[in-house]
Amino acid sequence: MSHHQDEKNLRELQSKLWDIADTLRGKMNADEFRDYCLGFIFYKYLSEKFVRYADKVLAEDNLKYDGLTTAHPDYQAILDEIKKDTVESLGYFLPPSALFHSFALRVKNDPEGKGQGFILEDLGNTLREIEQSTLGTDSADDFSNLFEDLDLTSSKLGNSAQAKNELIGKVLLHLDKLSFNLADANSDILGDAYEYLIGKFASGAGKKAGEFYTPQPVSTLLAKLVTTSKIKLKNVYDPTCGSGSLLLRVKKEAASVGKIYGQEMNPTTYNLARMNMILHGVHYADFEIVQDDTLEHPQHTHLRFDAIVANPPFSAKWSANPLFNNDERFSQYGRLAPSGKADMAFVQHMYYHLAEDGTMAVLLPHGILFRGAAEGHIRQYLIEKLNCIDAVIGLPANIFYGTSIPTCVLVLKKCRKDNDKILFIDASHEFEKVKTQNLLLAEHIDKIADCYNDRASIEKYSHLASLDEVKSNDYNLNIPRYVDTFEPEDEIDLDTVANELVALESKIESVDQTIAGFCLELGIAMPFSVRGESK
Numbered sequence: 001m002s003h004h005q006d007e008k009n010l011r012e013l014q015s016k017l018w019d020i021a022d023t024l025r026g027k028m029n030a031d032e033f034r035d036y037c038l039g040f041i042f043y044k045y046l047s048e049k050f051v052r053y054a055d056k057v058l059a060e061d062n063l064k065y066d067g068l069t070t071a072h073p074d075y076q077a078i079l080d081e082i083k084k085d086t087v088e089s090l091g092y093f094l095p096p097s098a099l100f101h102s103f104a105l106r107v108k109n110d111p112e113g114k115g116q117g118f119i120l121e122d123l124g125n126t127l128r129e130i131e132q133s134t135l136g137t138d139s140a141d142d143f144s145n146l147f148e149d150l151d152l153t154s155s156k157l158g159n160s161a162q163a164k165n166e167l168i169g170k171v172l173l174h175l176d177k178l179s180f181n182l183a184d185a186n187s188d189i190l191g192d193a194y195e196y197l198i199g200k201f202a203s204g205a206g207k208k209a210g211e212f213y214t215p216q217p218v219s220t221l222l223a224k225l226v227t228t229s230k231i232k233l234k235n236v237y238d239p240t241c242g243s244g245s246l247l248l249r250v251k252k253e254a255a256s257v258g259k260i261y262g263q264e265m266n267p268t269t270y271n272l273a274r275m276n277m278i279l280h281g282v283h284y285a286d287f288e289i290v291q292d293d294t295l296e297h298p299q300h301t302h303l304r305f306d307a308i309v310a311n312p313p314f315s316a317k318w319s320a321n322p323l324f325n326n327d328e329r330f331s332q333y334g335r336l337a338p339s340g341k342a343d344m345a346f347v348q349h350m351y352y353h354l355a356e357d358g359t360m361a362v363l364l365p366h367g368i369l370f371r372g373a374a375e376g377h378i379r380q381y382l383i384e385k386l387n388c389i390d391a392v393i394g395l396p397a398n399i400f401y402g403t404s405i406p407t408c409v410l411v412l413k414k415c416r417k418d419n420d421k422i423l424f425i426d427a428s429h430e431f432e433k434v435k436t437q438n439l440l441l442a443e444h445i446d447k448i449a450d451c452y453n454d455r456a457s458i459e460k461y462s463h464l465a466s467l468d469e470v471k472s473n474d475y476n477l478n479i480p481r482y483v484d485t486f487e488p489e490d491e492i493d494l495d496t497v498a499n500e501l502v503a504l505e506s507k508i509e510s511v512d513q514t515i516a517g518f519c520l521e522l523g524i525a526m527p528f529s530v531r532g533e534s535k
Helices: 003-025 030-061 075-089 100-109 120-132 161-176 189-203 206-211 216-227 245-253 267-279 322-326 343-352 373-384 442-454 467-472 494-522
Strands: 232-238 256-264 287-291 305-310 354-365 389-394 407-413 421-426 432-434 437-439 462-466
Touching: 003 030, 003 161, 003 189, 030 075, 030 100, 030 120, 030 161, 030 189, 030 267, 100 120, 100 161, 120 161, 189 245, 189 267, 216 245, 216 305, 216 354, 216 407, 216 442, 232 245, 245 256, 245 267, 245 305, 256 267, 267 287, 305 343, 343 354, 343 373, 343 407, 373 467, 389 442, 421 442, 421 467, 462 467
Parallel strands: 232 256, 232 305, 256 287, 305 354, 389 421
Antiparallel strands: 354 407, 389 407, 421 462, 432 437
């Protein structure tokens, strides 16, 4: 399939999925209908993927999985064999009666939902059974409580069981008409459409959106930065992974990634990240996403990573418990990040987990570059003692959902090749204005990545600063100290301006005299004075 056709199919699928989301839009806020819509898309994906795999297993017997019924003499034996195979291969199991299409048929054949068309209870049981089919298996952690946010009893779906059933049935029928084209092994159209929907929901979620979604252009930039010197990665890690978009973008930019690791505190977002991984075709054995507070309860303490990316919550609160002075992540610095601003604590956490030849890129508010006290002390230690800051990149304002503040990217390495200089890039003025948002286009991203890769000094854009220069600025990394983007205004010739004013005054006097003549002819009073006299 051509790239052009892929793009066309993607746009069509995006449009259709968003139209289906509109079915729920009037009933609840963006956060809530996101959970239902993405959850049902994921359920349909699991069903189609399962049927496709099971049909291959049954091909020798000329059987189709979704056509199996209890009337078949070997029905249970076939299901037992399929379950044994699929739980190991796919990580889960679905009987024919629990397939997405089976529920859509029940709704279609009984549109009023008075008989088999009433699906709420059975659908809820099916979603729980998908999770339970993995108990005691290697995929259990990846499917545990995965559908807990799809509350089919919620009053937000309707005031009665019948009303809820009608709304859910409508969504299933619309989704059932769509083909996800899972047979096209070379296309990630569904995954891209899913990312598109996550972004659309984020744009409507206001300030909360920053908790779970990094805009795709920003994700692409960070992914490029951590893969410039190494494209085959043993692993990649995001300590505040949200919906997992950053991790998936690194996987897309890299030639290969052995395993994906992430941690996320919010349970709903944690579920979304796991769905996102599976829906993008990441095998359950190839990712490990865990739910907990990264700073207070890190879950990957024994691991070191080739690439680390993150968009932590800006200036979040954390305990800054004195006991952390003995934590290996923070102990060498002698100071803890302030409890009201955890930005630097995330940097320390990430650096601790970085492999010797790894690269990390983290999005942060600009305050991290110049704030003093404990943050200033830690920043100086990073530069003077560890010499690990490779680049500081300023991004435009208003590129994130829910906040308009400008942000920066810190790139850190443990073994820097250019270890006596820090590259500063001011990319804050290069963006495309799209309605109320500023957007990084591909050319903006490529320019930043190329500049970082070449470590180039470009007038009014980038500067390669020596460590002595940084030291002379008291380890302040504020970008305008290093990259001068000042544009002088054109000089004004005062003699020319004076002559223009004299000529203008003469023209005004001439016009006044003409108007005075007209007023005299018409026999009316002058509305103004000419040469100081009343006319």
